[in-house]
Amino acid sequence: MIELENFKGKLSETGQRALSLAIEESQKRGQNYLGTEHLFLALAEVEKSLLFEVMTELRVDPTIIIHALNQHLSISNVYSGEEMKILPNTKNIFKQALDDVHRSGRKVIETTDLLMAIFQDTHAMSAKILRSLGVEPSILVEKITHRVRTREEKGEEFKKKYELPPIIGREAEISWYQ
16 A cells, blocks of 8 residues: 555545545455556445436446446456555556646546546556447546536636625725624
């Protein structure tokens, strides 16, 4: 786990939750390694509604991908080392997400950053499964990006709408209430 310690402090609260769920998923299976499949299954749980919306829009049933990943993991090689091993692809997912975060001027890796990084990795089993269903992973990444931006814009609008109006130049109005 030492390999991911550099990223742990840069994960949002939900990102840390997804990482914990991914580790639990691996341990539950007795695999003791962290693969992109474990991470995707955890992200699918944490970002269930977003993933469902985007996949439905692309006419893909997300349970098909989850089922295929579960099948893949059930026949996957089992790492029997003492310490949790982080696979190179998984390390690359975290690096890619962190690079994307820095490029966008943010400081924290969100679960959506990890999800998009998985689908940007052509070797990730999730991306391969999606491609086998007739959807290019880059299209999914675009849809997720669009949803995240829309979510952020709505959050900003809500914040502006409900934050307190400025008080400068409104002394007469304010004194009337006192």
